[in-house]
Amino acid sequence: MEQQTYSSIKNYFLGIASFLFYFISPLISEAIENQSTEVKAKQNASVLLTQSLDRAKQLAHKTTIYRDTYGVPHVTGPTDASVVFGFTYARAEDEFQKIQKSLLSGMGRSAELIGPGGFPIDRLMRINEVPKHAKAEFAATDDEFKTILIAYADALNYYVANHPEEQPVLIRRFEPWHLLAASRTMNLALLTKSPEYRHLLKVMKQQADSKKNKTKLPEPKPKEEQDGSNMWAIGPNRSATGNAMLLINPHIPLNEVYEGHLNSETGLNISGGFAYGSFLFPFAGHNEKLGWSLTVNYPDIVDVYVESFNHPQNPLKYRFNDQWLTAETWKETIKIKQTNGTLIEQEITCLKTHHGPVLILSDKKGYAIRTAMIREGGMPQQFYQMAKAKNRNEFQAAVSKRALVFHNIMYADVEGNTWYVYNSATPRRDPTIDWTKPVPGNTSATEWAGYHALHELPQVLNPPCGWMQNCNSSPFTTCTMKESPQRKKYPRYLGHRDQDNNRVKISKKILSGNDKFTFDTWSDAAWDTHVNEATTWILGMSKALSSIESETTNQRHSQLAKSVKPLVDELKSWDQQCKQDSVASTLFHLWYEKMGRRIQRTKPNDIATLEVFNGVKQDLENKFGDWRIEYGEVFRHQRPDRAGQLAGDTGKSFPLAGGHPRVGMVFTHLSREIPGSKKRYGFHGHSYVSVIEFDPDGIRSRSIVPFGQSTNPKSPHYLDQAPLYANGQFKPAWFTMDEVRKNTSGSYHPGE
Numbered sequence: 001m002e003q004q005t006y007s008s009i010k011n012y013f014l015g016i017a018s019f020l021f022y023f024i025s026p027l028i029s030e031a032i033e034n035q036s037t038e039v040k041a042k043q044n045a046s047v048l049l050t051q052s053l054d055r056a057k058q059l060a061h062k063t064t065i066y067r068d069t070y071g072v073p074h075v076t077g078p079t080d081a082s083v084v085f086g087f088t089y090a091r092a093e094d095e096f097q098k099i100q101k102s103l104l105s106g107m108g109r110s111a112e113l114i115g116p117g118g119f120p121i122d123r124l125m126r127i128n129e130v131p132k133h134a135k136a137e138f139a140a141t142d143d144e145f146k147t148i149l150i151a152y153a154d155a156l157n158y159y160v161a162n163h164p165e166e167q168p169v170l171i172r173r174f175e176p177w178h179l180l181a182a183s184r185t186m187n188l189a190l191l192t193k194s195p196e197y198r199h200l201l202k203v204m205k206q207q208a209d210s211k212k213n214k215t216k217l218p219e220p221k222p223k224e225e226q227d228g229s230n231m232w233a234i235g236p237n238r239s240a241t242g243n244a245m246l247l248i249n250p251h252i253p254l255n256e257v258y259e260g261h262l263n264s265e266t267g268l269n270i271s272g273g274f275a276y277g278s279f280l281f282p283f284a285g286h287n288e289k290l291g292w293s294l295t296v297n298y299p300d301i302v303d304v305y306v307e308s309f310n311h312p313q314n315p316l317k318y319r320f321n322d323q324w325l326t327a328e329t330w331k332e333t334i335k336i337k338q339t340n341g342t343l344i345e346q347e348i349t350c351l352k353t354h355h356g357p358v359l360i361l362s363d364k365k366g367y368a369i370r371t372a373m374i375r376e377g378g379m380p381q382q383f384y385q386m387a388k389a390k391n392r393n394e395f396q397a398a399v400s401k402r403a404l405v406f407h408n409i410m411y412a413d414v415e416g417n418t419w420y421v422y423n424s425a426t427p428r429r430d431p432t433i434d435w436t437k438p439v440p441g442n443t444s445a446t447e448w449a450g451y452h453a454l455h456e457l458p459q460v461l462n463p464p465c466g467w468m469q470n471c472n473s474s475p476f477t478t479c480t481m482k483e484s485p486q487r488k489k490y491p492r493y494l495g496h497r498d499q500d501n502n503r504v505k506i507s508k509k510i511l512s513g514n515d516k517f518t519f520d521t522w523s524d525a526a527w528d529t530h531v532n533e534a535t536t537w538i539l540g541m542s543k544a545l546s547s548i549e550s551e552t553t554n555q556r557h558s559q560l561a562k563s564v565k566p567l568v569d570e571l572k573s574w575d576q577q578c579k580q581d582s583v584a585s586t587l588f589h590l591w592y593e594k595m596g597r598r599i600q601r602t603k604p605n606d607i608a609t610l611e612v613f614n615g616v617k618q619d620l621e622n623k624f625g626d627w628r629i630e631y632g633e634v635f636r637h638q639r640p641d642r643a644g645q646l647a648g649d650t651g652k653s654f655p656l657a658g659g660h661p662r663v664g665m666v667f668t669h670l671s672r673e674i675p676g677s678k679k680r681y682g683f684h685g686h687s688y689v690s691v692i693e694f695d696p697d698g699i700r701s702r703s704i705v706p707f708g709q710s711t712n713p714k715s716p717h718y719l720d721q722a723p724l725y726a727n728g729q730f731k732p733a734w735f736t737m738d739e740v741r742k743n744t745s746g747s748y749h750p751g752e
Helices: 002-062 080-107 110-114 116-127 130-140 143-162 176-183 195-209 379-388 392-399 502-511 519-525 534-549 555-572 583-601 607-624 722-726 737-742
Strands: 064-068 073-077 230-234 245-249 251-253 257-264 269-275 284-286 290-295 302-308 317-320 323-326 328-337 343-352 358-362 365-371 408-413 418-421 459-461 467-470 635-637 669-673 680-686 689-693 700-704 744-748
Touching: 002 080, 002 143, 064 080, 064 737, 073 080, 073 737, 080 110, 080 116, 080 130, 080 143, 080 176, 080 257, 110 116, 110 328, 116 130, 116 328, 116 343, 130 176, 143 176, 143 379, 176 379, 195 302, 195 358, 230 290, 230 408, 230 418, 230 502, 245 284, 245 290, 245 408, 245 519, 284 689, 290 392, 302 317, 343 358, 379 392, 392 408, 392 418, 408 467, 418 467, 467 502, 519 689, 534 555, 534 583, 534 607, 555 583, 555 607, 583 607, 635 669, 635 722, 737 744
Parallel strands: 073 257, 635 680
Antiparallel strands: 064 073, 064 744, 230 245, 230 467, 245 689, 251 680, 257 269, 269 284, 284 290, 290 408, 302 365, 317 323, 328 343, 358 365, 408 418, 418 459, 669 680, 689 700
């Protein structure tokens, strides 16, 4: 009996062992294989990092960084790749975290850095296969530019190796394709601003309300937080020296700009502005022959296709003409930082048709987006070609690549040429279809027929009036109406979304004046503080005040008239220049902002204007004890910390005379109230500002950034440009190496 029991137990355990061998063993083998793969991947990454650092050490000895007295890096070296390496290293010294943030965004890893708020953007990057397209672009890149991209990645790896104190570092090994991925965020930037996207948001909300779908799309930024940019150019007949001149004046978040100069022995010599931690070369600037500026435009470069997933058996099949096509599906894992610093993983299912990724799928309908040039990319290389161009033909050849999928471009050169183009990678479409709404995806009638060529876009070359401007405005009002592109010549999806604004009015008034510009008056115009909207509204308020002063039976109106009369009198005696010591400037700006969108539907002589004005008076008295407060006391210029937070009244700040763009001012400085503070602090507006005179004997330029080159509060270049900026002044922008060496605070090789 005991022998039988023993035999039974033995057989039982042998059965378990057999089960483990046949069923568990493969799992163990797979785990070992996965572990081995991970080990090999880590070993390979280590080898690649070592190779990167070895290349970096060789380039470092060949490259010199000159820091001028404002901390701007001027980088010299024997090759274009060497100066890209040196400049990237110098920039990392000043703003590594911004660079990393930009690259993580393109890689679809923002949520690892900023938490759940980055998830919608990461999802957008992943479903658009941005990393995949960026890797493919790098593989197909020519050897010359591939060397430049490698030098960029090597510089960041070298910086991290030399600065172990830099934290956090989420990218353990920077790779060349990272920059190509980050550049594609530009392709997707207009998605949330398009009319089609508003339809998607409606669909998303309807499905969320009915609990059919929990998809979250990135929310558009509030319109009141945007103001736009200015750029001007004049030709020889508007210039006192006979030289063309250019104004570069993008309006973006004040803490997002950087300045640099790359000068190689093989032809690259470019100086200008950089932004958002990205851009391999300046988004606007000049070389020794020419220069350009950008403003945002709103071309139709995104379409939404409604796909019909109504196949009776296969849910992945969708209809196209008279056939069934099969959508592709895959999974992505997004890591999300939690409040305690840990990461959680969220898996998403991705789906794409031949048009592009499906953002929303419900009730057998898929909403797929197609975005211009998202697969092809090419923007960093186009900027490289623009930077190396030596004349208008070469520059236009670079622009014709269409890799910069949107942005107006304004150009000037030493030959006296000025040129504007409504630049865009606009698809060629059937003009009879309404492309502002989602279109059927089941027919070839809505397919794109390539892109519009450069010569098909609205543009102006050397207008007889001698001036041109664009302030995120219509291409059809670039200069005089006679000399601007004619609206009727272009399809309604090309250039018709862009509208004029009050900055256009003041720009045209300045540029079309009788006096020719010297370089000094051109520089002064960049900081013009005339409040162009003041005349109409002050006259209207005066009439409204007169109308209620004559009333004797309406007690409320009588009290209102008595209350606001001193304020209206202050405005009537005002020279309509925004100045730091002006009380009227304070009153008008606060009133205009308080009116908000009511401005568009209120007549100047409406009594409502006085009621809002009285509210401004009460607000000032409650905060300051008096309504007679000088503009510079209320409107302040203050650098935010690295997290983007402002200290408010407890921190260091500067008075300034910049104002709201809607009042028709050139010097733009959007401000807002900070909780716990009485004063207002700027966050958006004049950022990298530069003026350039294209003298054939040597280009002259001046520039400024709002605060300083470095994001390190301990650096002498953290706030050294802020006093100049607040007072509407430029610093010198040294360009020749003789100038740079005479005004350098030091020079060194990367890593020293």
